[in-house]
Amino acid sequence: MSKTKSFQGVNVFMSRNLVPPEVFDTLHDAVKNNGAQIQLCCDPSRNGPNDYHIISCSKHEKFQDLKSKGCKMLGPRCVLLCAKERRALPKQGFTCCFAMDGVKILASGFDADEKVKIEELVTEMGGALHTKPSSDLNFVIVKNVLALKYKWALNVLKKPIVTYEWLKQCSDEHRVVPQESYKVLPFSGLKICVTGISADKRKEMEKLILQNGGKYSAELTKNCTHLICDISF
16 A cells, blocks of 8 residues: 655645746655646646645745735745655745744734734744743744843743844744844843943943943933933932
């Protein structure tokens, strides 16, 4: 009795205009050998539950058109890994790779539109964006130290707290990149004013504020988050 192939029953649309030429033949063989029906074209009208479209990346000019029509899209890395590991193809909107397979992320301090983009990037790489704190999170992405979950992540979770730039770099490189360069600095998001302190000390404090991700303000304005002053007098 023959074993069911992992792509059995699905229709995969491959167009040379959407797939990088250097991987086209490899992809074609991987899809065919795993039992899928291959259509060598791009047909946005095909958006059924068993229809998939291979596309190089989310920046491709055809991506938004396919997305708006409800098509499921896959990146070359995703397809090749599924073929290698005999996995079923993922059923979400777009999966570019599995760089964050099993990774759980919480985002805090971002507006609604920013959170939508963060969720897209996380899920495109096979990860999961959580909305509530939990002890099994792997990373916390915050806009700055004023984010609601920042102190919890720092003092309770004690897992890496990183910037949105880290997530974008992971997406660009299709891997979980080292966090060191993307850690949230302790004054990130703060605007600090100093008063009643000598000019030399003020210069030193300005340097420390900037080195730790904050902004220095020579004038006390309504946009300042903190005021440092000498209260001895």
